[in-house]
Amino acid sequence: MSICPKNKSSKARRDKRRANWKMSAPTLVKCSNCGELMLPHRVCKACGCYNKKEIVKASAN
């Protein structure tokens, strides 16, 4: 069973709700090991490090 909306949302109401959903640029931080821009709380793509320790072997370049 799914919820049943009691009242119809007008186009303005519906579109106002959807207008809040926007794309934003991803936050990037510098890798503490190699200085490359990376996504926070993720293993660095360039050197395969997280928290200054090598977790994943860096791919061949």
Ligand SMILES: [Zn+2]
């Ligand atoms: Zn790195």
